[in-house]
Amino acid sequence: MLEEFIKLIKKAKILDEDPKFYGSNSEENISRVENALKIKFDDFLKAYLLEYGGGGIPDLLYTNGILPENPLSDNQYTFYGATVYARQEFQLPDHFLVINSNFPSDVLVLDSHSGTIYNYEMYSKNRSSTLYPNFENYLLTEWEALIEEY
Numbered sequence: 001m002l003e004e005f006i007k008l009i010k011k012a013k014i015l016d017e018d019p020k021f022y023g024s025n026s027e028e029n030i031s032r033v034e035n036a037l038k039i040k041f042d043d044f045l046k047a048y049l050l051e052y053g054g055g056g057i058p059d060l061l062y063t064n065g066i067l068p069e070n071p072l073s074d075n076q077y078t079f080y081g082a083t084v085y086a087r088q089e090f091q092l093p094d095h096f097l098v099i100n101s102n103f104p105s106d107v108l109v110l111d112s113h114s115g116t117i118y119n120y121e122m123y124s125k126n127r128s129s130t131l132y133p134n135f136e137n138y139l140l141t142e143w144e145a146l147i148e149e150y
Contacts (some may be wrong), residue, residue: 001047008143015057015150022053022065029071033080036072039097039112044136054078062147063139064099076101090122099135110135 009019030049034040043047054065054077064082067073074081082101086092092109099117100108107118108131117138119128132138 001044003052004140005048005143007145008140011147012057012143014147015060017060018055018058021055023068024051025049025053025066025068025071029066029068033066036080037083037097038094039083041097044117044134045110048135048139053149057146060150061142062100063142064101064132076103079132082107086122091118091125092122099138109136120142 012019027050030041030046049066052065053068054063056062062077064077064079067075067078068086072080074084076082076085079097082098082103083092083096085103086096086098086101086107086114087094090104092098095112096109097112098107099110104122106119106121108117109127110117115134116130117132117135119131121127132141
């Protein structure tokens with residue numbers, strides 16, 4: 001399921017910085033976050049979390065995730081921490097998962113009802129039109145663009 005992403009990570013070796021990921025997660029960690037946030041992850045997102053946990057290349061491309069040693073961390077670079085923060089501070093709707101945070105201005109959110117990814121402006125509470133149809137498309141598109149750019 002992650003074959004295309006693995007190919008992109010190998011291509012990313014041409015960049016001067018190696019990708020840094022949180023590390024593989026257990027099904028139990030993923031379930032804890034899903035239950036705490038009352039959101040279900042799709043199969044691709046679960047496969048990504050099981051293998052990589054989250055992360056990327058700091059200051060270039062970063063995706064929130066789950067820290068294997070602390071799945072319910074309040075760190076704002078985790079799904080749990082960023083989503084809880086956005087819900088408490090900006091009334092983010094409960095069906096959104098923060099996948100990339102740039103607080104306090106805007107964040108990328110995954111709509112757990114449709115799987116669609118939007119840009120969400122925290123202060124105005126406006127969401128953009130669809131940026132990506134699903135998490136897999138987001139991940140592959142962003143990594144391909146990063147590699148082409150550099």
